[in-house]
Amino acid sequence: MIDRFNLYRFASPATFYPLAGKLIPWFAAAGVLFGLVGLYIGMLVAPTDFQQGEGYRIIFIHVPTSWMSMFIYLVMAFWAAIGLAFNTRLSGMMAQALAPTGALMAFLSLWTGALWGKPMWGTWWVWDARLTSELILLFLYIGYMALVAAIDDPRRADKAGGILLLVGVVNIPIIYFSVKWWNTLHQGSSVNLTKSSMAEIMLWGMLLMALAFWMYAIAVALARVRTLMLERERNAEWVRKMLSEENA
Amino acid sequence: MLKIIFSVIARDLQLAMRRQADIVSALFFFVIVVSLFPLGIGPETDLLRKLAPGVLWVAALLATMLSLPRLFADDHRDGTLEQLALSPYPLGLIVTGKTIAHWLVSGLPLALIAPILGVQFDLAADALWVLTLTILIGTPALSGIGAIGAALTLGLRGGGVLLSLLVLPLYIPVLIFGAGAVEATVSGLGGDGHLSLLAAMTTAAIGFAPWASAAALKIALE
Numbered sequence: 001m002i003d004r005f006n007l008y009r010f011a012s013p014a015t016f017y018p019l020a021g022k023l024i025p026w027f028a029a030a031g032v033l034f035g036l037v038g039l040y041i042g043m044l045v046a047p048t049d050f051q052q053g054e055g056y057r058i059i060f061i062h063v064p065t066s067w068m069s070m071f072i073y074l075v076m077a078f079w080a081a082i083g084l085a086f087n088t089r090l091s092g093m094m095a096q097a098l099a100p101t102g103a104l105m106a107f108l109s110l111w112t113g114a115l116w117g118k119p120m121w122g123t124w125w126v127w128d129a130r131l132t133s134e135l136i137l138l139f140l141y142i143g144y145m146a147l148v149a150a151i152d153d154p155r156r157a158d159k160a161g162g163i164l165l166l167v168g169v170v171n172i173p174i175i176y177f178s179v180k181w182w183n184t185l186h187q188g189s190s191v192n193l194t195k196s197s198m199a200e201i202m203l204w205g206m207l208l209m210a211l212a213f214w215m216y217a218i219a220v221a222l223a224r225v226r227t228l229m230l231e232r233e234r235n236a237e238w239v240r241k242m243l244s245e246e247n248a
Numbered sequence: 249m250l251k252i253i254f255s256v257i258a259r260d261l262q263l264a265m266r267r268q269a270d271i272v273s274a275l276f277f278f279v280i281v282v283s284l285f286p287l288g289i290g291p292e293t294d295l296l297r298k299l300a301p302g303v304l305w306v307a308a309l310l311a312t313m314l315s316l317p318r319l320f321a322d323d324h325r326d327g328t329l330e331q332l333a334l335s336p337y338p339l340g341l342i343v344t345g346k347t348i349a350h351w352l353v354s355g356l357p358l359a360l361i362a363p364i365l366g367v368q369f370d371l372a373a374d375a376l377w378v379l380t381l382t383i384l385i386g387t388p389a390l391s392g393i394g395a396i397g398a399a400l401t402l403g404l405r406g407g408g409v410l411l412s413l414l415v416l417p418l419y420i421p422v423l424i425f426g427a428g429a430v431e432a433t434v435s436g437l438g439g440d441g442h443l444s445l446l447a448a449m450t451t452a453a454i455g456f457a458p459w460a461s462a463a464a465l466k467i468a469l470e
Contacts, residue, residue, distance in 0.1 A: 178420065
């Protein structure tokens with residue numbers, strides 16, 4: 001207790017498991033809270049768009065999920081790099097735990113995009129740069145999950161998946177720009193740091209929704225990583241001790 | 249350094265020459281896939297001319313994919329790969345040699361036969377030339393990136409299908425610029441820009457991909 005706080009302590013599943021268990025309710029509550037406020041602002045407070053009418057409100061789901069789908073891939077690549085460099089057990093599990101959520105976000109982004117595209121562009125799908133690169137991102141998530149699922153040895157699965165993630169991260173900018181030069185129709189980004197073309201209240205709604213999805217992703221990934229830890233370390237001393245304490 | 253690469257290339261080529269049927273069957277796969285498109289779409293010359301770059305390039309991607317699983321699998325099965333990994337030379341160099349050999353037996357023949365198929369699609373002479381050039385420049389990148397996938401899926405259940413799932417999304421830039429160069433030539437815009445980007449991607453893939461493949465191989469051999 002006296003010695004200084006050591007972050008590396010939590011690189012061990014035995015210490016991270018209870019910590020994750022304590023953190024999940026907080027992140028879940030924050031996700032629900034941000035989500036409720038964000039939806040309230042997005043659906044009720046934000047004014048109707050003068051061009052797109054009420055239909056634009058799907059932006060409050062569409063943009064945050066797109067952000068998260070890209071962000072989660074970067075986080076996975078970060079964990080993969082840590083795992084390959086320091087040979088830590090937890091990093092690979094974190095990357096694996098994040099993958100389904102990332103794939104879900106990419107899928108939601110495409111789905112809401114299609115729902116938005118039909119009334120605005122008059123078509124469910126166009127082969128536009130952004131749509132295509134989001135689709136490719138979904139393929140990359142699926143490829144990662146398929147590779148990890150095909151390898152029985154968990155350590156090899158972590159490492160092989162890590163290399164694939166890093167190769168993917170190098171490739172994503174190349175894919176993005178090649179697809180962009182290939183074809184583009186999607187409107188430019190509505191948000192950037194210096195000036196935003198949106199009303200301030202809409203921006204707030206979107207940021208809150210992004211936070212809500214972020215917190216949701218953390219909570220779900222932590223819950224998933226806990227089950228992964230139990231599955232892989234089922235023969236370890238700390239798991240037995242914990243389970244016997246729970247059963248007692 | 250070059251000596252190691254050359255000796256690996258010579259060895260792999262010799263092995264490939266003893267199994268020529270494999271090379272020929274991948275080549276005929278390419279020819280058959282390309283010939284299926286006019287049958288499916290219809291024989292209108294204008295339409296075919298427009299489709300030709302894309303069809304030929306997609307068929308080239310698939311044909312290169314066909315021979316990828318065997319890139320390391322045979323050596324893995326008889327233990328040669330472990331010996332190569334134990335040798336005092338960097339595994340990345342050995343993989344570079346194997347990648348080049350793979351290109352020589354799978355990419356180069358595609359480039360040689362592509363103009364004939366292009367004629368069937370009624371491409372003009374300059375477009376034919378650019379098509380050959382793009383396949384010649386682009387397929388080394390396919391071999392390089394494909395080798396990463398082959399190393400990652402080495403010895404896994406359902407390796408072939410998994411390999412295509414991993415590798416095909418990464419092939420997209422090569423496809424876009426390869427087919428784009430031919431299209432730009434057909435439409436009169438000139439494909440120089442596309443060709444330069446394609447060459448840049450191949451250079452990067454040949455330079456960096458073998459090291460990623462070597463890392464993946466080491467994991468597979470652990």
